[in-house]
Amino acid sequence: MKISKPRGTRDFLPEDTKKRRYVESILRQVVKNWGFNEIITPTFENLELFTLKSGEGIVGELYNFKDKGDREMTLRPELTAPVMRMYVNEMQAYQQPLKLFYFENCFRYERPQKGRFREFWQFGVELIGSKRADADAEAIALASEMLKSVGIKGDLHVNNLGVIRHLLSVLETEHQSKIMRLVDKKDDTGLNDFLEDINAPADLRMKLLELICLTGEGAVTKARELVGNIPEIETFQELLTLLDTYGVEYTINFGIARGLDYYTGTVFEIYAEGLGAQNQVCGGGSYQLIQLFGGGDVPSTGFGLGFDRIMEVCELEAPDDKPVVIIAKDSTRLDAVKVATKLRLHMPVYNDLMKRNFKAQLSHANNIGARHVVIIGEQEVEAEKVTLKDMSSGEQELLTIDEVIEKLTCK
RNA sequence: GCCGGGGUAGGGUAGCGGUUAUCCUGUAGCCCUGUGGAGGCUACGAUUCGAGUUCGAUUCUCGAUCCCGGCCCCA
Numbered sequence: 171m172k173i174s175k176p177r178g179t180r181d182f183l184p185e186d187t188k189k190r191r192y193v194e195s196i197l198r199q200v201v202k203n204w205g206f207n208e209i210i211t212p213t214f215e216n217l218e219l220f221t222l223k224s225g226e227g228i229v230g231e232l233y234n235f236k237d238k239g240d241r242e243m244t245l246r247p248e249l250t251a252p253v254m255r256m257y258v259n260e261m262q263a264y265q266q267p268l269k270l271f272y273f274e275n276c277f278r279y280e281r282p283q284k285g286r287f288r289e290f291w292q293f294g295v296e297l298i299g300s301k302r303a304d305a306d307a308e309a310i311a312l313a314s315e316m317l318k319s320v321g322i323k324g325d326l327h328v329n330n331l332g333v334i335r336h337l338l339s340v341l342e343t344e345h346q347s348k349i350m351r352l353v354d355k356k357d358d359t360g361l362n363d364f365l366e367d368i369n370a371p372a373d374l375r376m377k378l379l380e381l382i383c384l385t386g387e388g389a390v391t392k393a394r395e396l397v398g399n400i401p402e403i404e405t406f407q408e409l410l411t412l413l414d415t416y417g418v419e420y421t422i423n424f425g426i427a428r429g430l431d432y433y434t435g436t437v438f439e440i441y442a443e444g445l446g447a448q449n450q451v452c453g454g455g456s457y458q459l460i461q462l463f464g465g466g467d468v469p470s471t472g473f474g475l476g477f478d479r480i481m482e483v484c485e486l487e488a489p490d491d492k493p494v495v496i497i498a499k500d501s502t503r504l505d506a507v508k509v510a511t512k513l514r515l516h517m518p519v520y521n522d523l524m525k526r527n528f529k530a531q532l533s534h535a536n537n538i539g540a541r542h543v544v545i546i547g548e549q550e551v552e553a554e555k556v557t558l559k560d561m562s563s564g565e566q567e568l569l570t571i572d573e574v575i576e577k578l579t580c581k
Numbered sequence: 582g583c584c585g586g587g588g589u590a591g592g593g594u595a596g597c598g599g600u601u602a603u604c605c606u607g608u609a610g611c612c613c614u615g616u617g618g619a620g621g622c623u624a625c626g627a628u629u630c631g632a633g634u635u636c637g638a639u640u641c642u643c644g645a646u647c648c649c650g651g652c653c654c655c656a
Contacts, residue, residue: 172629174629174646174647175647177646177647177648220656223656224656225656228656230582230654231654231655231656247656248656250656251656278655278656280654280655281582281583281652281653281654282648282649283649283650283651283652284649284650284651286655355654428656429655429656430656432656446650446651447650447651447652448655450655453655453656474656497615497616499614499615500614524609526614527613527614528614528615528616529613529614529615529616529617530610530613530614530617531616531617532615532616532617532618533616533617533618534617535617536617536618537617537618540617543616543617545615545616547615548615549615557615557616559616559617561617561618564616564617566616
């Protein structure tokens with residue numbers, strides 16, 4: 171009787187894990203160099219944390235459960251809300267801006283497909299305390315740099331929601347939200363119908379439809395013509411100038427909306443090729459969530475990277491471990507253990523655990539890709555040395571253990 | 582929740598009503614107990630699960646399940 175793994179989860183074999191850890195280590199190095207500090211939050215949280223942020227509707231997509239104390243819990247579906255909760259609970263007195271990052275698994279009860287799993291990993295950054303374009307620009311530049319560091323060419327689209335919000339400000343709040351959702355979905359007919367339903371002014375309707383199609387060069391100028399010289403445009407222009415200075419390539423896209431009300435201004439998405447329908451590898455922007463969780467009026471900006479999607483398109487190869495295999499005879503196995511113990515302070519070492527004969531041990535060493543083997547037989551024990559054999563050249567020489575360490579570690 | 586396409590040893594496959602279920606690879610061992618990569622031999626190991634049709638099902642039908650792709654959703 172075999173037990174299969176739960177739907178939408180994955181086993182990572184040694185080769186997979188090695189590559190994942192390697193890519194992870196590169197991303198970690200980049201965020202650290204940008205001055206961000208890692209945090210860890212619980213794997214499960216009170217259900218309310220997420221319904222508060224995203225509405226009751228998301229419960230259907232959650233891995234939620236009641237614990238033995240009858241509390242409504244859920245495995246975390248994302249990490250922005252937990253980080254905000256953590257900030258409100260424990261970090262409000264910290265120096266701002268807070269520069270935080272996390273790399274954790276998340277859980278969503280969804281139908282698996284390419285680039286979508288029920289357990290997946292998010293690498294995210296939250297920058298708390300600054301509402302300036304400088305913070306948004308740093309977040310975007312960092313996201314861009316992270317992808318670049320692992321060899322992924324992403325297509326970055328940026329927008330400032332303040333512009334479209336300004337245009338819609340004459341409408342009721344609920345209508346505004348609804349329109350933002352329709353724009354996010356790129357549901358043009360739905361949008362038209364809705365504008366018809368609420369009897370939106372013809373002038374606004376025309377401007378809106380024109381605005382959300384604005385993209386690429388000259389889009390800012392055209393937007394300015396549509397909505398006038400409002401502060402939101404100036405902020406957006408400031409962000410773009412900063413991005414230019416960072417050397418980040420981007421596409422202006424007034425059609426990116428993000429369906430949720432807590433996004434305040436800057437929003438961005440990054441897409442990568444080769445991922446099928448789920449081609450977004452990064453999404454983020456500036457948002458206002460802290461008040462919702464009982465904190466002050468603190469602006470934040472952040473983004474999440476879909477680590478699994480990155481792995482899907484990342485072509486980096488993890489460096490080789492260069493294992494050393496010790497080959498011994500039955501009569502010298504204890505000597506082999508002693509030598510292994512010394513060598514293990516410096517390098518990965520394999521010892522025979524199968525009581526293989528001499529030839530089979532050598533063959534096994536070859537099969538697992540050993541660069542070198544260390545032979546310990548009666549002759550070597552007698553001479554208080556070992557034989558080091560280079561597996562690719564076949565050359566071998568009699569050396570002391572210290573000489574072996576010296577020789578293998580300096581390469 | 583919806584729509585397609587799939588599921589045969591650990592991995593890759595052939596068979597498409599009756600076979601000892603094919604071959605490649607893998608793993609372990611032997612040929613060969615102080616020198617690997619080749620070769621030969623041996624062993625291990627599979628029809629996703631459950632119903633139905635049939636004398637007989639890996640093969641046909643239905644259901645479940647999982648995988649792959651897409652829709653919805655995407656915090």
